[in-house]
Amino acid sequence: xxxxxxGWRNLWRNRRRxxxxxxxxxxACAMLVFSLGYYDGFLxxxxxxxxxxxxxxxxxxxxxxxxxxTLEDACPEAISSQILPDVKxxxxxxxxxxxxxxxxxxxxxxxxxxxxxxxxxxxxxxxLANSKLAGDIxxxxxxxxxxxxxxxxxxLARRIRADxxxxxxxxxxxxxxxxxxxxxxxxxIFSSGENIRDSSLAIMxxxxxxxxxxxxxxxxxHRLFLRDPMQAEEIAARLxxxxxxxxxxxWQSIFPQIADILKVWLGVQLFTVAIYYAAMALIxxxxxxxxxxxxxxxxxxxxxxxxxxxxxxxLILSESIIMATASGLIGTAIGAxxxxxxxxxxxxxxxxxxxxxxxxxxxxxxxxxxxxLLSNLxxxxxxxxxxxxxxxxxxxxxxxxxxxxxxxxx
Amino acid sequence: xxxxxxxxxxxxSMAWAGDSGxxxxxxxxxxxxALVRAVETQYQGERSHGKMRMHIKTRSWNRMLExxxxxxxxxxxxxxxxxxxxxxxxxxxxxxxxxxxxxxxxDRLIKIPSSLxxxxxxxxxxTNDDLVKxxxxxxxxxxxxxxxxxxxxxxxxxxxxxxxxxxxKIVYKIDTASLTPLLVEYYDExxxxxxxxxxxxxxxxxxxxxxxxxxxxxxxxxxxxxxxQYLEIxxxxxxxxxxxxxxxxxxx
Numbered sequence: 001x002x003x004x005x006x007g008w009r010n011l012w013r014n015r016r017r018x019x020x021x022x023x024x025x026x027x028a029c030a031m032l033v034f035s036l037g038y039y040d041g042f043l044x045x046x047x048x049x050x051x052x053x054x055x056x057x058x059x060x061x062x063x064x065x066x067x068x069x070t071l072e073d074a075c076p077e078a079i080s081s082q083i084l085p086d087v088k089x090x091x092x093x094x095x096x097x098x099x100x101x102x103x104x105x106x107x108x109x110x111x112x113x114x115x116x117x118x119x120x121x122x123x124x125x126x127x128l129a130n131s132k133l134a135g136d137i138x139x140x141x142x143x144x145x146x147x148x149x150x151x152x153x154x155x156l157a158r159r160i161r162a163d164x165x166x167x168x169x170x171x172x173x174x175x176x177x178x179x180x181x182x183x184x185x186x187x188x189i190f191s192s193g194e195n196i197r198d199s200s201l202a203i204m205x206x207x208x209x210x211x212x213x214x215x216x217x218x219x220x221x222h223r224l225f226l227r228d229p230m231q232a233e234e235i236a237a238r239l240x241x242x243x244x245x246x247x248x249x250x251w252q253s254i255f256p257q258i259a260d261i262l263k264v265w266l267g268v269q270l271f272t273v274a275i276y277y278a279a280m281a282l283i284x285x286x287x288x289x290x291x292x293x294x295x296x297x298x299x300x301x302x303x304x305x306x307x308x309x310x311x312x313x314x315l316i317l318s319e320s321i322i323m324a325t326a327s328g329l330i331g332t333a334i335g336a337x338x339x340x341x342x343x344x345x346x347x348x349x350x351x352x353x354x355x356x357x358x359x360x361x362x363x364x365x366x367x368x369x370x371x372x373l374l375s376n377l378x379x380x381x382x383x384x385x386x387x388x389x390x391x392x393x394x395x396x397x398x399x400x401x402x403x404x405x406x407x408x409x410x
Numbered sequence: 411x412x413x414x415x416x417x418x419x420x421x422x423s424m425a426w427a428g429d430s431g432x433x434x435x436x437x438x439x440x441x442x443x444a445l446v447r448a449v450e451t452q453y454q455g456e457r458s459h460g461k462m463r464m465h466i467k468t469r470s471w472n473r474m475l476e477x478x479x480x481x482x483x484x485x486x487x488x489x490x491x492x493x494x495x496x497x498x499x500x501x502x503x504x505x506x507x508x509x510x511x512x513x514x515x516x517d518r519l520i521k522i523p524s525s526l527x528x529x530x531x532x533x534x535x536x537t538n539d540d541l542v543k544x545x546x547x548x549x550x551x552x553x554x555x556x557x558x559x560x561x562x563x564x565x566x567x568x569x570x571x572x573x574x575x576x577x578x579k580i581v582y583k584i585d586t587a588s589l590t591p592l593l594v595e596y597y598d599e600x601x602x603x604x605x606x607x608x609x610x611x612x613x614x615x616x617x618x619x620x621x622x623x624x625x626x627x628x629x630x631x632x633x634x635x636x637x638x639q640y641l642e643i644x645x646x647x648x649x650x651x652x653x654x655x656x657x658x659x660x661x662x
């Protein structure tokens with residue numbers, strides 16, 4: 001305890017040197033915590049963008065539907081009885097959907113504009129509770145359950161010259177082969193950030209689509225949202241064991257590129273820590289070693305008056321570890337605060353940057369961080385280890401120190 | 411196009427027209443010219459009016475449509491659904507390369523964009539492209555007589571280099587005695603047969619031999635077909651001048 005007290009006092013004997021060294025360590029630690037949080041945020045965004053608008057964490061449909069979707073391959077809307085209670089506990093929400101292709105037309109006679117569109121029919125309440133569809137609305141509002149309302153992608157609306165309140169003619173073939181036609185009204189226009197999707201996608205209410213497409217009580221898929229998306233593969237396997245005629249596909253199978261990134265993610269994080277701290281170690285080591293050389297005379301005197309080499313080594317180590325731990329704690333606190341702020345209040349950079357589509361998902365220009373225990377603890381532990389590592393060489397030099405020679409040189 | 415069934419007959423006849431365009435060689439060219447004129451004379455009425463039953467069978471549904479049709483030359487066609495009641499009044503108007511659908515249930519008109527010409531027409535195995543391109547076979551395909559067995563002749567059509575067409579090859583079998591088509595086969599770019607059309611129940615109407623039934627069979631969908639059967643056909647009909655107009659669709 002006395003050694004720790006002496007170590008603490010020694011650190012503040014040269015206040016400026018300690019402040020500079022700690023400042024660099026705090027900055028490095030805070031930046032690292034922030035960087036890891038940002039990387040986690042990037043990965044989470046990638047997974048969320050891929051799953052929360054489209055297929056959910058687990059996609060349930062008739063076998064083969066995902067690879068080759070057809071209008072006729074619909075499954076029952078109610079599948080709750082087929083899901084085991086222990087699996088239900090893992091499920092946050094279920095979004096049933098219909099998918100079809102139709103001609104959407106706006107304007108009359110010579111002004112008529114027609115485009116083929118992919119139609120997604122959704123249970124608006126389930127989507128509001130679970131998915132991020134409603135967050136994409138840029139003009140107008142989200143679905144409210146009115147049978148005749150439709151949402152258009154921004155590009156699609158532009159192509160058929162539709163605006164809020166425009167009358168849209170829906171024309172397609174129903175599942176029984178009959179002609180499906182209806183007049184719908186544009187309730188909202190959305191922009192998901194993916195131009196191809198926004199140029200061809202329209203969203204309407206599930207009940208209206210079921211009637212229109214002769215699919216009463218049936219849907220094409222159930223999209224499950226889990227409490228922990230990382231459990232999707234395991235839960236899909238359990239679902240496949242209990243579902244009789246349906247097939248559960250986890251998001252990892254739908255987006256294998258994103259799943260592959262996850263497998264190497266810890267390695268990437270450790271590599272990032274190593275790069276940051278390699279640079280940090282050089283700076284810190286330089287500062288501490290210079291301080292050690294300055295204090296050579298002092299160490300010789302302490303040895304001469306009876307302090308053992310072992311205690312001196314412990315003193316040097318404790319000074320270094322105290323400084324590293326304090327810096328690590330402060331840096332982690334700063335980095336974690338930044339992560340929490342950007343977790344709850346992400347910064348939208350879409351004014352200056354465009355989104356990128358990759359691996360079936362999209363990378364949005366949003367500064368978003370996810371604070372996690374690992375991203376906070378890893379830099380802190382690494383910083384403490386760094387404090388230990390940079391003290392090893394001075395300690396070794398101290399073990400070999402001859403007090404008489406040191407006093408003569410000093 | 412004329413009627414759908416008539417359209418297919420005309421497709422066959424235009425194969426001969428293409429052959430006469432200097433693509434085939436030697437004596438087959440002369441035969442083709444003579445035959446195509448005979449086939450055209452037989453099928454190409456100035457105007458026609460008829461009724462047809464269309465039976466569409468897919469793996470998911472089995473339905474019947476009854477249609478009334480009017481045609482003028484090769485460029486104008488109007489169809490109107492008579493049954494089932496739910497779809498009664500729905501019309502398709504084809505003028506030159508444009509196709510319009512009038513949906514009576516909601517009293518609205520839709521123009522089919524060129525990007526959707528390959529899509530199914532009214533849920534059948536016919537495409538919108540079938541309605542538009544059938545009278546341009548001679549301009550789009552290089553045609554040649556490839557086989558003669560008795561009175562039956564086989565003609566193979568391959569797309570011209572600049573032609574924007576769906577098929578990689580079309581093969582026709584024609585009965586030269588009655589000047590009627592027997593079979594049309596459609597192949598993709600990899601020479602795989604995609605669709606067949608078989609004609610049957612030949613009947614003489616107003617000194618013309620016509621197959622009363624045409625069955626389209628998609629090769630990749632076993633058990634599916636679209637069968638079109640003439641219920642009545644009249645080549646000596648007078649048609650109102652503005653029949654093939656958008657305005658007239660709403661009045662049908």
